[in-house]
Amino acid sequence: MRLLFEELKKLFTVKTIILLLLVSIIIYQMFIVFDFKHFPNGRPVLDEFLATQKMLEDYGESMDEDEFEDFKSIYDQRINEATQYLQSQDDMVAAGLDSYTKFKSIDLENEKLAALHNKVYHEDYVDVFWEIPAREDMIERYEHPERYIQQYGQINEKQKARIEELMKNGAATAIFSYQVFENYNTLIKNVAILIFLSIMLVILPLYIGDRRNHAVFLQYTSKVGRTLFTKKLLAGLIASFIVITVQLVCFFFLYKGNDISMFLPLTLHSIYNAFISWYDITFLQYILLTVVSIYLIGLALVLVTACISSIAPNYMTSVGLHVPLAFILFGVGTTYLVQNLTTLYLFKYLLPVLLAAILSLSFILFWWKYKREKWKDIT
Amino acid sequence: MIKRLEFKKIITSPIVLGLFLLFLMYNLFLIYDKTPMKEDMNLLQPIIKENGTLMDADGRSGLQSSYEKELATWNKLAQTKTGDTYEAATDFYKPEHFHSLMEAKTYTDKELQAISTLALKETYFHTIDGIESQYNQLNMIKSAEEQIRVFGLGEGVAETVRTQYTQLDTRVKELITNKEHLHLFFHGKIYATHSFLFKTLFQSIIFQAMILIVLFTAFLVNYEFEQKTSLVAYSTKRGRHLVWDKLVVALLSSLVATFTLLGTTLLVYFLVFDYSGLWNVPISTGFLIELNEIPFISWWNFTFLEYLLLSCALLMICQVIFALLTFCLSMWIRNSYIVFTIFGVIFGAGVLLPGYIPKDNLLILYTHFSPFVLVMNVKKWWMESGAFTSFKHYEVITVSAWLIALLLIAWFSISRFTRENL
Numbered sequence: 001m002r003l004l005f006e007e008l009k010k011l012f013t014v015k016t017i018i019l020l021l022l023v024s025i026i027i028y029q030m031f032i033v034f035d036f037k038h039f040p041n042g043r044p045v046l047d048e049f050l051a052t053q054k055m056l057e058d059y060g061e062s063m064d065e066d067e068f069e070d071f072k073s074i075y076d077q078r079i080n081e082a083t084q085y086l087q088s089q090d091d092m093v094a095a096g097l098d099s100y101t102k103f104k105s106i107d108l109e110n111e112k113l114a115a116l117h118n119k120v121y122h123e124d125y126v127d128v129f130w131e132i133p134a135r136e137d138m139i140e141r142y143e144h145p146e147r148y149i150q151q152y153g154q155i156n157e158k159q160k161a162r163i164e165e166l167m168k169n170g171a172a173t174a175i176f177s178y179q180v181f182e183n184y185n186t187l188i189k190n191v192a193i194l195i196f197l198s199i200m201l202v203i204l205p206l207y208i209g210d211r212r213n214h215a216v217f218l219q220y221t222s223k224v225g226r227t228l229f230t231k232k233l234l235a236g237l238i239a240s241f242i243v244i245t246v247q248l249v250c251f252f253f254l255y256k257g258n259d260i261s262m263f264l265p266l267t268l269h270s271i272y273n274a275f276i277s278w279y280d281i282t283f284l285q286y287i288l289l290t291v292v293s294i295y296l297i298g299l300a301l302v303l304v305t306a307c308i309s310s311i312a313p314n315y316m317t318s319v320g321l322h323v324p325l326a327f328i329l330f331g332v333g334t335t336y337l338v339q340n341l342t343t344l345y346l347f348k349y350l351l352p353v354l355l356a357a358i359l360s361l362s363f364i365l366f367w368w369k370y371k372r373e374k375w376k377d378i379t
Numbered sequence: 380m381i382k383r384l385e386f387k388k389i390i391t392s393p394i395v396l397g398l399f400l401l402f403l404m405y406n407l408f409l410i411y412d413k414t415p416m417k418e419d420m421n422l423l424q425p426i427i428k429e430n431g432t433l434m435d436a437d438g439r440s441g442l443q444s445s446y447e448k449e450l451a452t453w454n455k456l457a458q459t460k461t462g463d464t465y466e467a468a469t470d471f472y473k474p475e476h477f478h479s480l481m482e483a484k485t486y487t488d489k490e491l492q493a494i495s496t497l498a499l500k501e502t503y504f505h506t507i508d509g510i511e512s513q514y515n516q517l518n519m520i521k522s523a524e525e526q527i528r529v530f531g532l533g534e535g536v537a538e539t540v541r542t543q544y545t546q547l548d549t550r551v552k553e554l555i556t557n558k559e560h561l562h563l564f565f566h567g568k569i570y571a572t573h574s575f576l577f578k579t580l581f582q583s584i585i586f587q588a589m590i591l592i593v594l595f596t597a598f599l600v601n602y603e604f605e606q607k608t609s610l611v612a613y614s615t616k617r618g619r620h621l622v623w624d625k626l627v628v629a630l631l632s633s634l635v636a637t638f639t640l641l642g643t644t645l646l647v648y649f650l651v652f653d654y655s656g657l658w659n660v661p662i663s664t665g666f667l668i669e670l671n672e673i674p675f676i677s678w679w680n681f682t683f684l685e686y687l688l689l690s691c692a693l694l695m696i697c698q699v700i701f702a703l704l705t706f707c708l709s710m711w712i713r714n715s716y717i718v719f720t721i722f723g724v725i726f727g728a729g730v731l732l733p734g735y736i737p738k739d740n741l742l743i744l745y746t747h748f749s750p751f752v753l754v755m756n757v758k759k760w761w762m763e764s765g766a767f768t769s770f771k772h773y774e775v776i777t778v779s780a781w782l783i784a785l786l787l788i789a790w791f792s793i794s795r796f797t798r799e800n801l
Contacts, residue, residue, distance in 0.1 A: 019720055026727035204716060212605055314605060315716040316598035320394035323590055324401060 003228065007235035010209065011202055020198055024247070027197070031190040032251075039258050040179050047127070047134035052177045052272065055138075056262050062173040068142055075135045081128045092116060100132070141271050145172040148271045152344070159344050163276065166269045176270035180260050181283070185275075185339050188290050191251045192338040193330045195294060198247060199240045199301050200322055206236050207310040208318060220376070229373045233306055233366070240302045244295060276344040289341050296355050297337055301329070303362035307369050381621065385628040388602060389595045398594075399640065402587035406644040409579060410651055417652055420565050420572075422499050427563055427656045434507050434561040442504050449497050460485050468498040503563060503666075510665030514560045517674065519548040519763075526766040533739020540766045547763055551676060559661035559680055567669040574669060574758060576648065581694065581757040584644060588637040588698050593722050595636075596629040596705040597715035604713045610801055619797045626706055626789065633702035637695050645691075654683070662686040662761075676763040678771045690760055696778045700750045703785040710792035726751050733767065743767065748777045 040049040059067040082100040086092045095116055097103045108114045120126050141147065148171065149163050207229075210216050219225030264284040268277055281289070304325065312318035337358075341351055389395055430441040454464045461480070465471055471494050480486065486494075523544035527537045554560060565572045600622070603609040612618045659682045667675050681689065704725070708718045729751030736743040746752075747767045753774065756764055763769050770776070 015717065019717065019724075022724045023720065026724055026731070029731050030727060201720060212607075214607070314598065315714065315719075316392065316594050317394040319716055319719050320398050320594055323398060 003224075003231050004235055004238075007228075007232050008239060011206070011235060011239045016202060020201060020243075023197060023201065024194060027190070027194045032187060032194070035183055035187045035190075036254055036257060039183050043130045044134040044137075045179055047131045048138065049177060049179055051131065051135055051138060052175065053262065055175050056266075059175070061175060061266055062170055063142070063175060064173060071135075071142075072139060075132070075139060078128050078132050078135065082126075082132060085126060085128065138272070142173075145271050148172070151274060152276070155344075158348075162278065162344060166276065169269075169280075171267075171269040172271055174267055174270035174272075176266050176268060176273040176283075177263065178273045178275070180258075180263050181268065181273055181275050183258065184255075184260075184287070187251070187255065188294075189334045189339050191247065192290075192294050192297075192334050195244055195247045195298065196301055196329055196333075197326070198243045199298055200305055200326065202239050202243055203236045203302055203305040204309055204318055204322065205315075206232055206306050208312065208315060211310075212314075226374060229310075229370065233302075236302050236306055237299070240298055241295075244298050248291060248294070275340065277342040278344060278348045279342055281342075286341065290338055293337055293341060293351070293355065296359060297329075297333070300358045300362040303366040307362075307365050310369055310373065381624050382628050385599060385624055386632060388599060389628075389632050392595070392598075395591060395595055398587075398591060399636065402583075402591075402640060403643055405587075406580060406583060406640075407647055409583065410644070410648050413575060414651055416570055419499070420570055421653050422496050423503070423563065423565060424653065424656055425496075426500055426503065432562045432564075432656070432660050433558060434563060435558050438561075439504075439507060442500070446497070446500050446504055449493075449500070453494060453497060456490065468494060468501045472498065502569075503566065506566065506666065507561065510560055510668070513668075513672075513674065514551070514555055514665060517551055519544045519551055519676075523766065530766060531738050532743075532766065533737070535741055536739060536743060539741070539744060540769075543769050543771075546771065547676060547678075547769060550678060554663055554676065554680070557661075557680060559663045560665040560674075562660040562664040562666065564657060564660050564664050564666040564683075567667045571669045572652070573667050573675070577690065577760075578758040580644060580648065581690065582754075584637075584641055585694060585697065585754050585757065588633075588640055589701050591636050591640075592629075592633045592698055592702045593705045593719055594715075595632060596702050597709045597718040597722075599625050599629055600706060600709035601713050601715050601718070605715065613801060622710075622793050622796060626793070629702050629706055630699055633698050634695060637698045641691060641694065645687075658682065658684040675759075677761050678763075679761065681761065686761065690757065693760060693774055693778065694754075694757070696782070697750050697754050700778060700781050700785060703782070703789055707785060707788045707792055710789075710796060730755060748773070748780065750777060750781050753777050 040046045055063060055071065058070070063071065079100045082103070083098070086100065086103055087098050092098070092103075095113060097106070097113075097116065103117075103120075106113050106117050108117060120129050145167065148167070149160075152159070152163065155163070210219065210228075219228050264287075265282055267280065267282050268275055268286060269280070277286070305322070308318055308321045308325075312321060336346075337351070337354060342348075347353075426442070429445055430438050432438075434442065450465070450468060453468065457463050457465060463476075471477065520541070523540050526532075527540060532540065567573060598605075603612045603621075612621060661677075662681045662683055662685075663675055663677045665674060677686070701722075705718060705722055708721055708725075709715070712718050712721065729749045732749075733743055733746040733752065736746055744767060752768070753760075756768070759765070759768075760774055764773075
């Protein structure tokens with residue numbers, strides 16, 4: 001136990017913690033903060049998000065025919081408001097734009113009218129004018145649920161059956177927001193990259209340190225010393241568990257600021273979301289799935305990094321070996337194992353199969369190294 | 380002798396060679412990925428052979444007459460085959476009849492080849508007018524004002540930006556009188572060769588070379604400390620002098636590594652894509668303009684070849700800067716893996732820094748004069764490159780200032796090291 005604790009202390013030195021902090025700050029500033037600051041990103045995306053939120057408050061998880069009528073009546077109301085606004089503006093009335101219908105069919109080639117159009121949207125930012133197209137789009141999507149299927153283009157029988165099943169089970173009336181999903185999807189990829197990078201930073205010196213100090217020659221002469229190899233691994237696993245957890249806690253704490261808690265219990269399958277999963281899951285379950293996936297990849301990564309650390313003769317080789325590993329893991333790895341999990345586009349059992357393969361491969365790799373380490377000569 | 384041994388440390392480490400080959404393979408894959416467009420691209424060469432690259436009134440009428448002649452020939456053929464005549468070669472590809480023609484196999488492969496060549500000629504021909512009007516309307520002062528508004532720049536900064544763009548405006552006028560913009564080149568909107576070569580390839584080479592250089596420089600400088608031989612090696616005067624050898628070897632190896640990586644990649648690129656007849660086309664030609672419609676306004680009248688060579692040289696100098704920076708870091712941090720991470724942090728901070736400076740502070744311009752910002756925008760080297768970096772000597776000032784500063788720091792670190800207690 002004490003050895004384990006000492007090894008942990010060696011992994012979490014002040015230097016390492018400062019390094020982790022610096023790297024985290026840079027990665028957050030470069031890739032993550034943007035999706036917090038600009039959510040929802042621009043207009044009418046913002047208006048669409050607000051309308052969806054209101055929809056959830058008023059109608060609950062789904063919108064039936066009556067509620068849809070109500071939704072449409074709000075739309076008519078907004079058009080009236082827009083007309084009223086136009087009538088209250090002298091320059092608009094003077095240009096003959098005294099109703100929303102006239103304003104909408106404005107001839108943008110005409111410079112004078114285009115300037116007025118621009119004024120409403122980009123100078124005065126009149127909310128209601130942004131809200132109307134957003135609501136229009138939402139109404140259209142509700143009225144044409146078949147577009148939900150069409151967006152998938154070429155699909156095979158199984159995928160088609162899955163979509164039809166979803167439509168039967170209420171996807172056509174369920175409420176969700178594609179922006180919320182896409183936003184999370186982008187965020188979690190970058191957070192996963194940061195987490196994997198942090199694990200590499202912490203675990204990389206695991207075995208090299210003692211080997212470079214020639215402490216191994218002393219340690220391996222005793223029986224207890226030989227157990228150090230596994231003890232160090234255990235320390236590495238605990239350390240990376242701590243790193244992942246701290247990073248995820250920090251991320252979700254910030255993510256709370258996006259104010260999407262009302263979407264958590266909703267099913268992902270809705271005409272208002274472009275993502276389709278093979279499984280019937282809610283947004284919260286999806287988030288948990290990504291978290292589990294990150295922990296499992298983290299576990300595999302510790303094993304691989306530990307292996308590299310025990311093989312590499314020097315830091316240069318060790319860092320160098322991590323370059324292609326990072327390239328694959330941050331690119332392809334996160335695309336298939338952290339983003340769009342269980343998507344309809346890919347093979348249904350891809351996620352569990354891939355995770356199992358990665359985990360068992362890294363276990364085998366480490367086991368091979370462990371066997372050799374046990375009987376290694378120390379001359 | 381010592382230098383040779385130091386060099387051997389780098390060249391014999393399998394990881395450096397391994398990574399080098401891996402990077403090279405990746406670059407070759409990038410090029411391979413683009414090979415399908417090669418045949419189409421090279422249809423330009425016969426046009427150039429016929430009319431030259433300059434499309435002024437003479438060149439244009441030459442191109443036009445040859446185009447009209449070929450179209451007439453084609454229409455004669457079409458009339459005998461289907462009874463149709465085409466006003467333009469691209470009309471042939473209209474979906475209404477194109478698919479049925481293809482299914483009926485009305486035309487032989489050779490004839491189809493001819494019409495596609497003709498369609499391309501037509502596209503090049505029609506592009507000229509667009510380029511001419513775009514350049515005549517080009518207003519650098521307006522573009523400066525637009526950027527000042529979008530970025531919300533304060534008065535002091537805005538004044539500097541305006542001065543730069545006034546200079547650019549004279550340059551645009553000169554460019555138009557020189558007819559630099561009217562030279563035929565691979566159509567940017569179709570092939571985007573400039574972005575592929577100077578963004579995709581150069582950018583990836585920059586990062587690859589940087590990784591290699593930081594790795595082996597940090598390794599080399601800290602070799603004695605990591606091998607625990609520092610107490611022996613640095614106990615003599617000659618031993619302390621070792622750092623100088625290490626510095627020279629690190630810089631030379633950086634140059635060698637970058638040169639080989641860049642040279643091999645470019646060699647393959649130009650073997651795959653035939654640039655014959657285009658080496659002397661001005662880099663500011665309007666045909667380079669890509670889908671984003673932003674013209675390339677170089678500060679000097681460079682030909683493509685000059686631009687390429689200058690960019691290669693600048694890239695090598697940037698890598699020297701990175702090697703020097705790593706050297707300085709390694710003199711203070713005696714662990715190569717921490718040096719590697721800190722280098723990454725500095726790079727990121729360098730790129731991010733300008734974003735945190737208030738928009739009315741001149742510092743926002745000064746912070747752009749850093750090699751980190753410089754290497755992120757290879758595509759626009761020596762050119763108008765946005766409000767913050769459009770200075771005539773931006774590239775030269777950046778690299779010389781950083782080179783001098785880093786050389787001084789390196790010299791200071793070494794002289795401190797020669798006196799240090801073991």
